[in-house]
Amino acid sequence: MSRIGSRRVRGAALVLFRMVAVGAMAGPAEVAQIKPRQDKLRDMGGALKAIDDELKKRTVDWDNVVLPNVQTLKDRSGYLLNWFPKGSGPESGVKTYALPAIWQKNDDFVKVGKAAQAETAKLAQVAASKDADALRAEALVTGKACKACHDNYRSPDYEKENED
């Protein structure tokens, strides 16, 4: 066999091995979680941004902007910890910035996830009072709760090539 032919066979064997290995670790259900998870987390980021942006304005639109976005955050965060089944990390072969630490230190991951859920619940309570200063303060705390998870369980932002 020529050198190029031998390389091709080795390359094909490697691809086959990866497919089998990944298949053994991650089922289709776990892999299927990755894209919707990214979309839902992006929605949450967008909701927090919409709240922050609205709070910068002189007149805050509570009913059409703040409250619906607070609700999005609260609803989504309730399911947050269900979005990371074992096998939906980088080992799945699908592009994801979720770090293996999520499953290696799962107790801590669950702890920070629950803290984020608690903060979004508080955010909803504060938003109901329609007190802009109080909501600004609570939005900051909620952002820090998001950051606590991103710092340890997500690739650094500057390492990402794009937002897709």
Add this chain to the structure above:
Amino acid sequence: MSAVPVMNDGASAKLRIWDGPTRIMHWLLVVFIAVCWWTGIHDQLQYHLYAGYAILWVVLLRLYWGFVGSSTARFAHFVRGPSHMIDYARTLHRRDSAQSHGHNPLGAISVLVMLGVVLAVVGLGLFAVDVDGLYSGPLSSYVSFKVGRHLAHLHYKWFEYLLGIIALHLAAVAFYYIYKRQNLVFPMISGSREVEGSVEEELRTVPLWRLIFGAAIVSAFVWAVADGFYF
């Protein structure tokens, strides 16, 4: 103001090249870019924002100074046509070529590209959206979450280009020092360099009020940007 020639009788003398504001702006840019780099990598985004505003202030003031500042700081003094650049590039290999009074024709490209890319990186950062929603750029509320996230990634990408340009700039400075025996760093610190027995054009400075006026305008603009134009 008219040019003031300095006549030397063969002995070495000091020739002023750079005024204080130009030197200070140069070194402030070095410091604040380093601060932005470090704070960006180490996720100290509040300080990253402050350093970014400082860079915006320095670059805008430098652009203003390029039109109304002292002679060697002005773009009209060192930005020439392509023929000047080609002629100068042809003499680059010569060790005995005369030292330029201020930026040389190739250095002019470096200045323009550096200022342009720094401004691009800062501009992208102003609209960039932070993934945690904590430290987004002050103008990020004018774009959607998704657009802001894309701009954040472009902000990182263009910073890498800036690092490449800085590396090229440092390599050029090292080339002049090692190959052509011209120290470009010391004049940027002291403002002057030694010349021997020739007629040179002295630096023409301008009144300080021009700098103060420009600094006040630029400060007001940067403050408005930092506030997201929410008055």
